[in-house]
Amino acid sequence: MYDSGRSNRSCVLPGGDGRPCGRPVDNSPFPLCPAHVAAVLDWADTELGRTDVLPGPCLACGSRIGVKYPSGWVCAACEWRVGDVLDGDLPPPRVDVVYYIRFQNRIKIGTTANPRQRLARLWHDEVLAFERGDRLIERRRHEQFARWRLNRSEWFEPAPALEEHIRALAAGVDDPWARYARWAGEAAALRG
Template sequence: MGDGPFGLCAGHIAIVAEWAGAQWGTTDLLPGACRACGSRLGVHYPSGWVCAACEWRVGDVLDDGLPPPRVDVVYYLGFRDRIKIGTTANPRQRLGRIRHDELLAFERGDRLVERRRHGQFAAWRRGTSEWFDASPELSEHVRRLSAGVDDPWALYLRWLGEAAALRG
């Protein structure tokens, strides 16, 4: 008998683990990056692999003639005691060019949403830049955006996958 909560032997634990994997899949690294969104995390079922970020079934054909889907995001970057609010359709490239300590959150939206946020938090804006003091109000907004999101990049990848799925 094992010392686990159910007193099963190692053989029975292996049987239960195999059954659970067949029922709900096993999360693991994909054999290669997801062709739909680029994620490396997948779920392995007896019938094959599915991307954990966008749910693209590995092996399904993508229309390679289409450009990658465009998903505009408003990003929130932390740097010392400041927060930058900006927007981009290519966050990896854009954020790679901006000095920051941490990616705090993504919000789906374009320049219109960015302008609304700049107006909403204008009292804490630093000059005419896109940098703001980390006020309690702005920090609470970022906290709400990131609630339940362990990794903002995973959320962005899910949005890319959804956009790819919607266009067929």
């Protein structure tokens, strides 16, 4: 792990000549100068997308939040690609879930209406549990476990209170995906 406590730190990424950049590192936990941090952020926006307000409400679900990729916008709630034409059939039932995943020694609390697609994009070691709910429930969980939140991210330390909450959600469920499939089936049945 990089020692962020060192004084006189400088950027280690290579410059145009192949030698370390050497520019000062400003209060960063990583040995990167502001210019290289900006380059990493630009790359991440291209690879992972940037969450922002959609140009207009999603035609599939009405959400105003989307993810912008170089190829275009995707609704953050239902993952409909903005600009695609909706067919005349009813869309699949929407089942919002709050997901709890583990990656190494961290737990992420996030939300999606399409967990298979969303979790396929996230590095994780294990799906711990699903909870019915949308961004409101996600926000409540972020507030509930704020004491163990890592910076301002959706990642948390695996504190006993959080792990107990996850155990309660997973009680009696061998496979979180089976629970999600049941919820999707119930939603489809209710819709008729």
